[in-house]
Each structure stands twice: as structure tokens, then as C-alpha cells.
Amino acid sequence: MGVADPIRVVHDTVGSKGDPDVLDYIVRSLEDGDFDYGEDGQEAIDAFGEMLVSAGCLPDDKAAAEVCRKLAKMLGNPVRTAPKDAFRALIGGPVHMDSMGKVQLHFSESHSVSHMIQTPIGGPDVADNIPGASEKDLKKMQARADKEERSQRAALAAHQARAAKASAGSRPVIVRNAGGGGSKDLQLENFSVSNGGAELIEDASLMMAHGRRYGLVGRNGTGKTTLLRAMAAHQIKGIPETCQILHVEQEEEAALVAVCGKAGKEQTDAAAALDKPPGANGPATTPAAKAAAAKGSDNAASVEARAATRLTQVYKRLQEIDADGAQARAAIILSGLSFDPDMQARATKTFSGGWRMRVSLARALFVQPDLLLLDEPTNHLDLHAVLWLEDYLVRWPNTLLVVSHARDFLNVVATDVLHLHSRKLTAYKGNFDTFERTATERLKNARKHVESQKQQREHMQAFIDKFRFNAKRASLVQSRIKALERMADVEEVEEDPEYVFKFPEPDPISPPILGFNDVDFNYPKGPTLFRDLNFGLDMESRLAIVGPNGIGKSTLLGLINGLLEPSRGTVNRNQRVRLATFSQHHVEGMDLALTPLQYMLKVFPGTNSQEMRSHLGSFGVSGSLALQPMYSLSGGQKSRVAFAKVTYSKPHILLLDEPSNHLDLDAVRALIQGLNTFQGGVLMHDHVVESLQASAGGFNIGGYIHWWRAPNAPVPSPCNAS
Numbered sequence: 001m002g003v004a005d006p007i008r009v010v011h012d013t014v015g016s017k018g019d020p021d022v023l024d025y026i027v028r029s030l031e032d033g034d035f036d037y038g039e040d041g042q043e044a045i046d047a048f049g050e051m052l053v054s055a056g057c058l059p060d061d062k063a064a065a066e067v068c069r070k071l072a073k074m075l076g077n078p079v080r081t082a083p084k085d086a087f088r089a090l091i092g093g094p095v096h097m098d099s100m101g102k103v104q105l106h107f108s109e110s111h112s113v114s115h116m117i118q119t120p121i122g123g124p125d126v127a128d129n130i131p132g133a134s135e136k137d138l139k140k141m142q143a144r145a146d147k148e149e150r151s152q153r154a155a156l157a158a159h160q161a162r163a164a165k166a167s168a169g170s171r172p173v174i175v176r177n178a179g180g181g182g183s184k185d186l187q188l189e190n191f192s193v194s195n196g197g198a199e200l201i202e203d204a205s206l207m208m209a210h211g212r213r214y215g216l217v218g219r220n221g222t223g224k225t226t227l228l229r230a231m232a233a234h235q236i237k238g239i240p241e242t243c244q245i246l247h248v249e250q251e252e253e254a255a256l257v258a259v260c261g262k263a264g265k266e267q268t269d270a271a272a273a274l275d276k277p278p279g280a281n282g283p284a285t286t287p288a289a290k291a292a293a294a295k296g297s298d299n300a301a302s303v304e305a306r307a308a309t310r311l312t313q314v315y316k317r318l319q320e321i322d323a324d325g326a327q328a329r330a331a332i333i334l335s336g337l338s339f340d341p342d343m344q345a346r347a348t349k350t351f352s353g354g355w356r357m358r359v360s361l362a363r364a365l366f367v368q369p370d371l372l373l374l375d376e377p378t379n380h381l382d383l384h385a386v387l388w389l390e391d392y393l394v395r396w397p398n399t400l401l402v403v404s405h406a407r408d409f410l411n412v413v414a415t416d417v418l419h420l421h422s423r424k425l426t427a428y429k430g431n432f433d434t435f436e437r438t439a440t441e442r443l444k445n446a447r448k449h450v451e452s453q454k455q456q457r458e459h460m461q462a463f464i465d466k467f468r469f470n471a472k473r474a475s476l477v478q479s480r481i482k483a484l485e486r487m488a489d490v491e492e493v494e495e496d497p498e499y500v501f502k503f504p505e506p507d508p509i510s511p512p513i514l515g516f517n518d519v520d521f522n523y524p525k526g527p528t529l530f531r532d533l534n535f536g537l538d539m540e541s542r543l544a545i546v547g548p549n550g551i552g553k554s555t556l557l558g559l560i561n562g563l564l565e566p567s568r569g570t571v572n573r574n575q576r577v578r579l580a581t582f583s584q585h586h587v588e589g590m591d592l593a594l595t596p597l598q599y600m601l602k603v604f605p606g607t608n609s610q611e612m613r614s615h616l617g618s619f620g621v622s623g624s625l626a627l628q629p630m631y632s633l634s635g636g637q638k639s640r641v642a643f644a645k646v647t648y649s650k651p652h653i654l655l656l657d658e659p660s661n662h663l664d665l666d667a668v669r670a671l672i673q674g675l676n677t678f679q680g681g682v683l684m685h686d687h688v689v690e691s692l693q694a695s696a697g698g699f700n701i702g703g704y705i706h707w708w709r710a711p712n713a714p715v716p717s718p719c720n721a722s
């Protein structure tokens with residue numbers, strides 16, 4: 001009798017709803033042959049149960065346990081599969097390991113391939129310390145590392161499935177709340193929020209008054225996004241089911257239809273009907289009507305009558321839903337967010353990440369939910385769009401909760417600020433500046449209070465110690481002891497750790513570094529983006545690009561780093577120069593299943609995990625954060641990993657495209673300080689560059705692209721981009 005085939009058994013047992021990545025992971029785990037199912041399948045339940053439920057393959061833990069037991073029964077005796085090709089080839093081949101935890105497995109001559117062992121999660125140091133490991137040990141480690149990586153990929157798939165499910169659950173229902181009566185204020189009481197075992201908010205209470213606009217602020221990774229997700233999923237007690245909530249998400253429909261939703265679709269139907277007016281009001285134009293008319297049959301009359309009825313229905317429905325108004329309102333929102341008429345008709349999937357976010361934002365504004373949740377909406381927006389959004393939100397009729405690190409935006413939009421700090425949520429009336437003043441004052445008072453109580457305690461204790469054995473003072477000592485006992489414990493002020501962004505010092509290099517000479521550029525069949533562009537970059541450069549979306553900022557970075565060639569003129573680059581680009585959409589290039597440490601070791605093979613941990617630490621990715629899968633990191637935490645990546649090669653010139661997106665205000669300050677002490681050149685595009693320059697130097701304006709440089713640096717050739 002043949003051995004049961006794990007692929008078939010797993011697919012048959014789990015059923016058709018299985019996420020392919022999760023199923024693949026389970027099959028591969030079972031194919032390894034040494035999988036221990038445990039008594040009554042318990043090990044299988046522990047290994048796969050939660051994953052099957054969270055990925056939406058099975059409805060609950062009970063069903064998952066049943067499936068795992070079935071798998072144990074059907075595949076329980078060790079499944080023997082043929083060894084994988086790589087292992088077949090390995091037998092007898094020499095093995096060596098470098099000092100960095102990277103193992104080169106040299107296969108037999110005919111299979112001269114090298115394979116890298118991924119450092120296992122949480123245990124990179126183990127891999128560093130095995131220079132004397134036997135071939136068998138290495139084989140085992142290889143198997144374990146492979147298994148670990150599969151498990152990480154399955155965890156990522158499960159996470160993505162959960163996120164998709166949560167976001168589907170928060171889709172808007174374009175029907176106003178039935179009944180309408182009752183207060184629309186939200187009273188959220190005694191709620192806690194955690195994520196992946198990390199307690200982010202403890203025992204918070206919050207009153208959100210209808211019509212107020214709350215800015216949610218706090219350091220990166222404190223749990224702001226997690227709170228928004230929990231609210232959107234109605235997981236926080238105190239949000240009634242009837243409360244319509246919407247948070248920004250990505251869509252893949254045409255932009256205008258995505259914004260208009262049902263109203264837009266019905267109008268499209270009407271437009272189609274109008275293009276083909278039915279016979280009752282004019283000549284038959286549809287092929288069926290024409291054919292029927294030509295025949296003069298009864299059919300023609302019935303086709304036209306049906307079309308006329310349909311058109312009347314569509315018009316009636318359009319009046320009911322005010323589709324003209326809907327379309328016009330959608331167009332206003334889209335053009336406010338800088339979508340030109342061509343872009344308004346394009347499918348959302350053809351937009352880049354930043355623009356897709358705008359489609360979601362536009363849709364949220366259009367739907368006008370009772371509670372609108374926005375997560376860093378100004379990222380990727382140019383100044384014009386930010387100003388428009390501020391203006392729109394100031395007139396927002398319902399309740400708004402917006403996470404943002406943008407001070408100016410919050411000053412205009414927020415009527416209240418919620419501060420998430422030390423797992424506590426504190427509400428402040430007023431805008432960001434008022435919050436900052438009040439919070440700084442409160443912090444100062446809290447520190448003073450802790451200090452004065454500490455001194456009081458020390459004082460009393462000193463008195464007690466001094467006169468403990470003095471009979472004359474016995475009653476005084478007793479009363480001090482009692483007073484000391486009665487003194488309430490004052491909570492220590494939890495200070496935020498200092499952030500430091502440390503950019504490594506580049507190797508010396510002789511000028512010239514990089515020069516643009518009479519450069520023109522246009523994409524094939526596109527307009528000229530630059531004409532006669534002349535400027536240079538050197539180790540002292542501190543340049544900023546400011547300009548509206550689509551003016552050509554990313555294109556310019558492409559010309560500098562050599563990804564694009566000028567249409568005319570030359571770009572001269574020093575052969576030895578190392579350029580590093582921090583991209584606006586850096587997350588798109590990351591392997592989110594890996595931990596920051598694994599990712600860095602993979603991008604820079606041959607490096608040592610200790611050294612890499614220290615480099616990650618220069619950007620605040622330290623401790624357990626470096627060993628957490630990257631999909632579980634917050635936006636700001638992922639940005640720091642991206643900074644660590646682009647700076648590891650000690651670049652001479654940093655090209656930074658919107659580096660402050662996602663970073664909290666303290667981190668932005670640390671970034672600017674880091675850049676000021678950086679020994680190489682910097683070219684930066686950031687929509688908050690005006691506020692950044694306050695801490696970083698002067699500012700020169702010149703046309704569409706404004707060049708900004710540090711006070712003592714030589715002035716660059718004038719930029720005459722048009």
C-alpha cells in the first residue's frame with residue numbers, strides 16, 4: 001500500500017477555503033517526515049490550529065482541532081518522502097561556514113550550488129557559534145531554518161488574510177442609520193488593546209463628542225493604528241453597531257466609480273442607456289432593436305418597450321440618489337486631491353501606492369460616515385492637496401479621529417488631541433500646539449511631584465533611622481513610620497527613550513562627485529520635465545526639492561542614481577561614489593515575512609549578525625524589535641529598517657524621498673540632527689521640508705524645484721528646471 005500523499009490529504013481535509021500559502025506551509029511541514037503529531041494530534045493542533053482559523057481556512061478552534069486530528073490519523077505514521085534534490089546533491093559534498101552565520105553548502109561537482117542558511121528567528125547567535133559543526137548538524141540546521149522560513153511565510157499569509165478580512169468588514173454601507181434618534185456621541189469605557197501579545201492600551205476610557213475632530217498622537221509603535229483597526233472592526237465596547245465607521249483602505253476599481261460607489265455605477269448605466277435611446281422616443285439603435293425593426297416583428301416593440309421602462313427606472317433611481325450631485329461631489333473631492341480628469345477615469349490599480357491611498361481617502365470623504373478614521377492622511381500629499389484636505393476636514397460634519405505626526409495639519413484640523421503614551425490614552429482640548437504646551441507642563445509637574453515625594457520620603461526615613469532607638473523621640477518616630485506607610489505611591493514618570501539617528505561616516509572621496517550638464521529629460525512621448533538643468537552634488541550638499549506631485553522629483557532622483565539616462569546633456573558621476581536612495585514606498589521592496597535582522601543579513605550576505613544588530617540599533621530598531629517579523633512592525637518602525645538598509649553601505653550621498661513620512665516628531669528631530677552631522681551630501685524631497693528647515697538651515701527658492709542648502713555650504717548652480 002502506498003504512503004498517503006500529504007498534498008491531497010491536506011487539501012481534502014481542510015477544504016476549498018484554504019489560503020494557498022497556509023496550506024503549502026502545512027504540506028511542507030508534514031512532508032519533512034519527522035513531524036511529531038503528538039498524542040491525539042495535539043502537536044498538530046498546536047502547530048497549525050490557530051493559523052488555520054486566523055487565515056480564514058476554518059471557522060473556529062473546534063473545527064481546526066478536528067481537522068488536525070484527522071491529519072494525524074491519516075498521515076500519523078511518519079510520512080516518508082523522497083529527499084529533496086538539494087539534499088540528494090549534498091550527500092558527500094564539502095561544507096564550510098564563514099564567520100557570519102552564513103553557511104555555504106558546496107554540493108557534489110555536478111551540482112555546484114551554494115545555499116544560504118537563514119538565521120533562525122530569535123536565535124541568530126546560535127548560527128554564529130558553530131564553526132565546528134558536523135555535516136549532519138548543518139543538515140539539521142538547514143532543515144530547521146527552511147522550516148522556520150516556511151513558518152514565517154505562512155504567518156505572513158495568515159496576517160494578510162486577517163487584515164483583508166478586517167478591512168472587508170469595515171466597508172461602508174451607504175445607507176444612513178435607521179431611526180436616526182439618540183445621541184451620536186461615543187462613550188468608550190474601560191477598554192484595552194493588544195497586538196501580538198504586546199499590551200498597547202490598558203484600561204482606557206474615552207468620550208468622543210459628535211462633530212468633534214480628534215487628533216491621535218504618540219510615538220511610533222505605541223498602538224495608534226491598532227486602536228483605529230479595533231474601532232473600525234467594532235471591537236471596542238461603546239461603539240454601537242449602527243454607528244457607521246470608515247477607515248481608509250485600498251480599492252481596485254476605476255477611481256471615480258470607487259468614490260461614487262453605487263451612485264456612480266447607476267449613473268454609468270444611465271449614460272449607457274442615453275447613448276442608445278429606445279425606439280419610443282426615436283429610431284431604434286440597439287442591434288436587437290434594429291434587427292427587430294427591420295423585420296417589423298412584434299419583437300421590436302417589446303425590446304424597445306423594455307428599454308424604455310428600464311430607462312425610466314434608471315432616471316427615477318438617479319433622482320432618488322441624487323446621482324448628479326454625487327458625481328459632482330466626487331469630482332470635487334478628486335480634483336481637490338489633485339486627480340486630473342484623465343486620472344479620474346483610470347482604474348485604481350494603475351495608480352502607485354501614494355495615489356491609491358488618495359482614492360481611498362476620497363472615497364471616505366464621499367461616503368461621509370458617522371465616524372471617520374484616518375491614518376496619516378497627509379503622507380504622500382503635496383502642499384496643495386494638504387491645504388485642500390485641511391479645509392475640507394475643518395467643515396466635516398461628523399466625528400473624525402485622525403492619526404498624524406504633522407504638526408501644522410493637526411493645528412488646523414484638530415479640536416481635541418488624544419495622546420497615547422505609556423499604554424494610557426489622555427484627552428486634551430484644543431489643537432496640537434495647545435496639547436504640546438499642556439502636556440509639557442503636566443510632565444514637568446509630574447516630575448516635580450515625584451521628586452518632591454521622593455525627598456519627603458528620604459527625609460522621613462532619615463529621621464526614623466536617626467532616632468529609631470531614642471526613647472524620647474519614640475512617639476515622633478512612630479508617627480513618621482505611620483505617615484510613611486500612609487503616603488500613596490506616586491507613579492514614576494515613564495520617560496521616552498532618546499532617539500538617535502546615526503548615519504555612518506563615508507570613506508573619503510575626491511571631488512568632483514556628481515554633475516548635471518545641460519540636461520534635458522522627457523519620458524518617451526512625454527513632455528519635457530527638465531531643460532538645460534545644471535547643478536552639482538558634493539559631500540557638503542544639503543539640497544531640498546520642493547514641488548507639487550508629478551513635477552518630476554522621483555525622475556530627478558532616477559537621473560542622479562543612474563536608473564534613468566538624460567534625453568540630452570550629461571550626468572557625470574565619480575566612479576567611486578556610493579549613492580543611497582530612501583524611497584517613498586520603501587515597504588514595497590521589503591520581504592515582510594522576515595525579521596529586520598534576517599532581512600538585513602539577506603540583503604548584505606556575508607555580514608555578521610552582531611554588527612547588523614548594532615547598525616539597526618543606530619535607528620532605534622533594537623532589542624526584540626529586531627527579531628519581530630516585519631509585517632508586525634508599525635509604519636514608523638518599518639521606516640527605520642529602511643533607513644538602516646540604505647545607510648549600511650556607508651553612502652557618500654543620501655537621496656531621500658519623503659523621509660519624514662511615518663516618523664513621529666521626536667524621530668523627525670533625530671533624523672534632522674543625524675543629517676546635520678552626516679559627513680556626506682544630502683538631497684531630500686519632503687513635503688514638510690519648510691518645517692524641517694527650521695531645525696536644519698536656510699532655504700533658497702528657485703522655480704518649480706526649490707533648492708535648499710545648509711547655511712555654510714557653497715551655493716549650487718542655479719536650478720532652472722521648468
Ligand SMILES: Nc1ncnc2c1ncn2[C@@H]1O[C@H](COP(=O)(O)OP(=O)(O)OP(=O)(O)O)[C@@H](O)[C@H]1O
Nearest residue numbers: 195196198220221222223224225226632634635636
Ligand atoms: N507579534 C508581535 N510581537 C510583539 N509586538 C508586536 C507584534 N505585533 C505587533 N506588535 C507591536 O504592536 C505595535 C503596533 O503598532 P501600531 O502600528 O499600532 O503603532 P502606531 O502607533 O500606529 O505606530 P506608527 O506611528 O509607527 O504608525 C508595534 O509596536 C508593534 O511592534
Ligand SMILES: Nc1ncnc2c1ncn2[C@@H]1O[C@H](COP(=O)(O)OP(=O)(O)OP(=O)(O)O)[C@@H](O)[C@H]1O
Nearest residue numbers: 523524526529547548549550551552553554555556
Ligand atoms: N516611467 C514613466 N513613463 C512615462 N511617464 C512617467 C514615468 N514615470 C513618471 N512619469 C510621469 O512623469 C512625471 C513626473 O513623475 P515623477 O514621479 O518624477 O513625479 P514626482 O514629482 O516625483 O511625483 P510625486 O510627488 O507624486 O512623487 C509625471 O507626470 C509622471 O506621470
